[in-house]
Amino acid sequence: MRALLVVNPNATTTTERGRDILVRALRSQVKLDVAYTQRRGHAADLAREAARDGMDLVVTLGGDGTVNEAVNGLMTFDSGPAAQRAQDRPALAVVPGGSTNVFARALGLPSDWAEGTGAILEALRDRRERIIGLGRADDRYFTFCAGLGIDAEVVRRVDQARHKGSTSTPWLYFRAIMAQFIATNRRVPLLTLDLPGETAQTGLTWMLVQNTAPWTYIGERPVDPNPRASFDTGLDVLGLRELQVGSTTRAVAQILSNRREAKGKQVLRLHDLAGFTLTAARPIAFQVDGEYIGECDKLDFASVAGALRVVC
Missing domain, CATH: 2.60.200.40 (Tumour Suppressor Smad4)
Known part of the structure; x- marks a missing residue:
């Protein structure tokens, strides 16, 4: 499985050491590329490119803003019929790294990034996923x-x-x-x-x-x-x-x-x-x-x- 980890380096509750631990843990499960966001909207661009490159999974480390950008990138990588099917775009995994992490917690994941990482690794091993609906306001998707x-x-x-x-x-x-x-x-x-x-x-x-x-x-x-x-x-x-x-x-x-x-x-x-x-x-x-x-x-x-x- 090919995956991209999208990291917000300004995520509230993580450290550089913690990010290194996460990268090593994910690489035990998937073939991983890592990218760091550099500006507002960058996570959307990175997720969109990951979808176009045929990645199987996009993982975010950040808060709800990083998740929202990544979701919008995944939802808009293709304007054709494939864009209407969840199976035709990469899956999303969310490691909580913000101050609130509403989306991750609404999925039932722990709010702590280390515990959240463990839950994601377990789900990857068990091939456990679900399909969810999103909201859309004009052309902007939202998760919660x-x-x-x-x-x-x-x-x-x-x-x-x-x-x-x-x-x-x-x-x-x-x-x-x-x-x-x-x-x-x-x-x-x-x-x-x-x-x-x-x-x-x-x-x-x-x-x-x-x-x-x-x-x-x-x-x-x-x-x-x-x-x-x-x-x-x-x-x-x-x-x-x-x-x-x-x-x-x-x-x-x-x-x-x-x-x-x-x-x-x-x-x-x-x-x-x-x-x-x-x-x-x-x-x-x-x-x-x-x-x-x-x-x-x-x-x-x-x-x-x-x-x-x-x-x-």
Whole structure:
């Protein structure tokens, strides 16, 4: 089996010594090439080339951003019919190396990179893999979530802080959430959701789209606003119509408690959607898998069933 290991050298929880151990371990199982990312988007280019070269497996060592780029590279290496079949592209294996590692943990892998490596090696020996669905927003694929509005603005704030030298921690995200909530004009509805053949949902200020559960983690604790979301179903949606202090505080408390689903007049919930369109009254922040993408005023979402083989 030929494999490419895509390493993010800035991965939060790994060291050079740890990466050397991983390389030696993988080379005991596969014929391995190693490539280090050098810029944003590089992991996508490396995975795309691996698919074009006929590699059997792409392994990522990094966080959810590295995984997302690699997935997009694998999904776009060929525009022909083969691009629609998971069997015709390399499988993906994920060694967790970021601060949160939502995708790896959603697959049932350990959050620690060393334990995750052991799980991947065992799965390779046993030839154990599964086929999962992905989400797509226009031409960008995502593995576990996409968001428009306040959560994307939070991701942008965190990215800006990290570029200035801050470490990605739950406390950094909490500070960003508080700062963004204060800065947001909470009474201006921005988003409209259009489902084929149904009445449009209007007046939405925030929209979270999940391809699986959980949405994220706070340390070891999963945050599950759409607990029925799954790699094996369509997309799940949670939207808020207004960001007023009282109602939003209740909804957020319900989401974080994981004891019950957020409910109320301001809450929109939809399950197992094949596709829909989101439009905004003005350009609004957009993120996929915890990575800030930019601003947009319209996105077409789709669930892509049976899209990708993963070793887990």
